[in-house]
Amino acid sequence: MTLRYLVLSGPNLHRLGRREPTIYGSQTLAEIHAMVAEFAASRGAIVDCRQSNHEGELVEWIGAAGDEGFLGVVLNPGAYTHTSYALYDAIRACDVPVVEVHLSNPDAREPFRRRSCVAPACVGRVAGFGAHSYRLGLEALLLARTP
Numbered sequence: 001m002t003l004r005y006l007v008l009s010g011p012n013l014h015r016l017g018r019r020e021p022t023i024y025g026s027q028t029l030a031e032i033h034a035m036v037a038e039f040a041a042s043r044g045a046i047v048d049c050r051q052s053n054h055e056g057e058l059v060e061w062i063g064a065a066g067d068e069g070f071l072g073v074v075l076n077p078g079a080y081t082h083t084s085y086a087l088y089d090a091i092r093a094c095d096v097p098v099v100e101v102h103l104s105n106p107d108a109r110e111p112f113r114r115r116s117c118v119a120p121a122c123v124g125r126v127a128g129f130g131a132h133s134y135r136l137g138l139e140a141l142l143l144a145r146t147p
Contacts, residue, residue, distance in 0.1 A: 003045035003145070005138055006070040007036055008061055010078030011053040016103075032131045036074075039135045043142050047074075055080055059090040066095040072141035073098040074134055081106065081116045091121035097144065099137040102127035 009029060012019060017028035027035075033049035040047045048070070052058050058080070065073050073091075075098050080087055091098045100118055105128030119125055123144070126136045 003040075003043075003142070004070050005040065005045060005047050005072050005074060005141060006061065006065050006068075007033065007047045007049040007074045007134065007138070008058055009049075009051040009076045010055075010058060010080045013076060013078050014051050014053070027131045032134055035131060036134045036138055040138060043139075045138075045142060047138065055084055055086055059086050062087070062090040062094050062098065070096055071145065072096050074101055074137040074141065075099065075118070075122070076101045076103070076134070077118055081118060084117055087118050088121045091118060097123040097141060099123060099140050100125040100127075101133040101137040103130050103133055104128060 013029050016032065017026055029051055036049065037047050050061060058077070062073060062075070073096060077084060077087055077100065081100070081102070098121065100116065100122045106116070107127070116125070124140055126133045126140065129136060
């Protein structure tokens with residue numbers, strides 16, 4: 001059985017590397033995806049990395065994750081973290097675990113960023129470790145499968 005995981009990134013994350021590098025780092029999303037894919041391969045897993053600026057597309061991908069054979073989702077919802085009950089409902093309705101990840105630490109930033117609409121629906125949250133937050137989120141899903 002192939003261990004397959006979905007890695008999703010929300011709005012504006014396609015601008016990583018150019019967007020506020022003092023907050024989000026200098027790595028591009030493509031570089032982060034490559035790092036996560038390499039880590040996954042070293043653990044006998046594969047990842048499908050996707051990005052969208054559109055909430056509905058993220059909702060559809062999360063909802064179909066189990067049907068498409070994914071064992072879990074690593075999700076960086078970007079700004080939808082603080083506003084999207086649609087993502088919350090999609091996570092609650094999907095049949096695979098979801099880990100919320102963030103490059104920066106939202107709790108150390110502006111007050112509006114300290115509330116996550118999706119966190120209560122996720123199995124866990126990794127934040128503040130830059131690009132490594134994605135890898136750590138995937139590692140948590142892989143460890144959760146180990147008896």
